[in-house]
Amino acid sequence: MSTSSQSYPMSGGDDQHSYIHNSSYQKAVIDGVEEKARQYILEKIDLLYLMKPDHSTFTIADYGCSIGPNTFHAVQSIIDTVKLKHMKESQEISLVPLKFQVCFNDQANNDFNTLFRTLPPSFDQEYFSVGVPGSFYGRVLPRNSIHIGHTSYTTHWLSKVPEHVCDKKSLAWNKTFIHCNNLIEEVTQAYKVQFTKDMSVFLKARAEELVPGGLMIALGECFPDDVAMYETWSGIVVDTIGDCLLDMATSGVTTLEKIELFSMPVYFPQYSELKRAIEQNGSFTIEMMETTRHPLEAMQLTNDFITSMFRAFLSTMIEKHFGDAVVDELFDQLAKKLLKHPIDFEKCKKKMVYYIILKRK
16 A cells, blocks of 8 residues: 555654654744745735725634644744734824734644644734644635735645556556655656646645735745756655665565555655746736755754654654554664765755745735
């Protein structure tokens, strides 16, 4: 059985392997683009147009919120900026005082208990919070209900593993590779097709949920058009995890058949693919679409940092397919392999961080 049509949340709880303690790499990107979002909202958002007369609730949605702390940081930044904009506009024209509502969305098996247990102490003074379970590859909120949507490091997670990738009779079979590393052309094409379909569904759903003139803020990683996954440091890490699984099959901990039926529902698009997918939707104007380098790119990440980060977002998937008894040994072996064969970050090709602000037409 393949991993298709499954959802794999980040590691829950708050122990050393949880996403809470292993998401600083993603937070560095959120921090890096925060000022750009702030400036755009201050300069461009029209609160008089967005808000109905005498309607005081300003609603924000974070799609793919996971369990924090990044979602809280992103939401608070948006709220602070909207409050500042509201204060400035209120000096010129009388505006109804704002109340904020935040919709935290993720898969139904996300650890919402930890999410709400770790809400910042001041949240009750800042906003009302709502948990919204469900895949964002579809509608999860009422039409015309959201003023600003936000998502970060999410849309590379596909709704499912592409068809035929785990079919040994197909040209698109991924063999013993466990992700789309761009080494098999037919596999790459299957992932491209799935990504395009998923982005179309994602944008269509957001266009229905946002109010006219509402903003959708998205950030994540993509490739320059001449870079392949296997050439990047993260691609090397996932291929190394695949090698560890093969070693474990040799020693009888798992089986080759299980590996051949496993492929991650993850795809990092090329920049041109991403831009084309947004333009084809037609429901949004692209207000800003910029790329930059990851703030931590110049650093030599430690093996412990890498192992912990990948364990935080892959362990649920590994447990589901291979069994929970495999996880500890798998990441122990990964740490040993990285120690024996350190990643040369200088020689690896680089992904790009994209930052997009869309306005609903």
